[in-house]
Amino acid sequence: DVKVTQSSRYLVKRTGEKVFLECVQDMDHENMFWYRQDPGLGLRLIYFSYDVKMKEKGDIPEGYSVSREKKERFSLILESASTNQTSMYLCASSLTGGQYFGAGTRLSVL
């Protein structure tokens, strides 16, 4: 079974803080993704990576950055958290077919 692990299930941060969300997969997948999920908006792609040190912007990259120093790990960074970044964040990984998701991190920015 593919295992995609996100470091935190719940996170509460203050406005202006730097926030790191970590994701690790154990299936040697080339591709990794970060989404945010909001009611009525579905899953929106923030960034993805198809190889170590490679990254591409998704549909809503503003206010976020990413890091992929090792194949199994993909980090999402909020440089200066804002209240409109309160959301559920989902990490996923894949080879060529469907994506496998982590359990999600519910981030609240106060």
Next chain:
Amino acid sequence: GENVEQHPSTLSVQEGDSAVIKCTYSDSASNYFPWYKQELGKRPQLIIDIRSNVGEKKDQRIAVTLNKTAKHFSLHITETQPEDSAVYFCAARRVTGGGNKLTFGTGTQLKVEL
């Protein structure tokens, strides 16, 4: 870029009835169409997928159909059961320079009533 529209946003059926969820996509170069089920408080899970060289695929009570000409695809669930209650997402894979990038629909909340 790719745009995926999904309808209906909510669907309520009686146990044992069929449920159909429809999606349309905009990029004619999209070639892979997965469906995900997300139960309350859980992660999205892949339940079935179809590639552009196939018109229909079945797996027990679920089936997916694809009409490339019309750029739409549908999820069919027969003999619905209470455990089918969940949010269902369709997606389409855009052909890009790198990676395996999906665009998701906005989801359908399916409720199966006893």
